[in-house]
Amino acid sequence: MEYIWLIGLHVAAVTVWIAGMSVAAILLSALDSTTAAEEGPARILRAASRWDRRVTSPAMGLAWILGLTLVLWGGWGLEPWLVAKVVIVTALSALHGTLAAGLRRLAEPAPASGVRPVSPLLRLSPLAVIAGAIAIVTLVVVKPY
Template identity: 30%
Template sequence: MSGTEKKQAGPGVRAMIGLAVLGALAVLAALFFPDQFYLWAKAIHIIAVIAWMAGMLYLPRLFVYHAEVATGSPQSETFKLMERRLLQIIINPAMTITWVLGLWLAWKGFSFSGGWLHLKILLVVAMSGLHGYFSKAVRLFAEDRNEKSARHWRIMNEAPTVLMIVIVVLVVVKPF
């Protein structure tokens, strides 16, 4: 490396820096704007949900493409890297933030009451289960042990969408 070249931080480091900044902003909001912290928590929760869903919608699409290439091929190795980074750098932290702030918001804003909220939490548990299923798939693909077809992953690609639609309707409409 020449004297003019600079080593750049990897994607994991950049993601951790982003999470640290988000956490610091949340702490500052709680300290300096305690009466508005609920709104700040809600905003950060929504940002985390969007990031989680973006990853949950993209990961099974990567699986579709990955299932169609030969094991050990350069394309397969690229997909392994993409899947692992997406899961570890975006999806896992976003899900964690979603759960932590979501539970706090449910307690602070609704005292865990309302049938719509109970159903929403149940569906978020289902989304988390799907997240676990996708996490296992990332591991199996990394070990060249995927046994699922591209068709299976095309079908699984729809599951997060369906869950997300029902969850959003519950939150906005609060039907019961």
């Protein structure tokens, strides 16, 4: 019975993590450094950065802890679908760090040069978050190999 509760908590933590990443990804893809300097967008970026620190990052950590606990408790071992899932989750974790840094960078007051560099590749991050989440769910449900 406890195992099913761990699954439920894991899914809840993953949902909060992916939702938070989606918001950050959408904001970073929609705003450039000029627009982000305006008061309205800057306030939203600061709020999103606070949310990321207080909610999204802890949810990611909890998802990892619960996921590893489920692997150990369930005796999953090194099943190929699980290894593929862990690779994708690791990539999403790295993307989360990049998104969090981008939010902080755009939310800061502009330096004297007026440029707050954020990678143009982050414009594709909403797609990466969605594709990663779809791939993970597919691997977990279908267990194709």
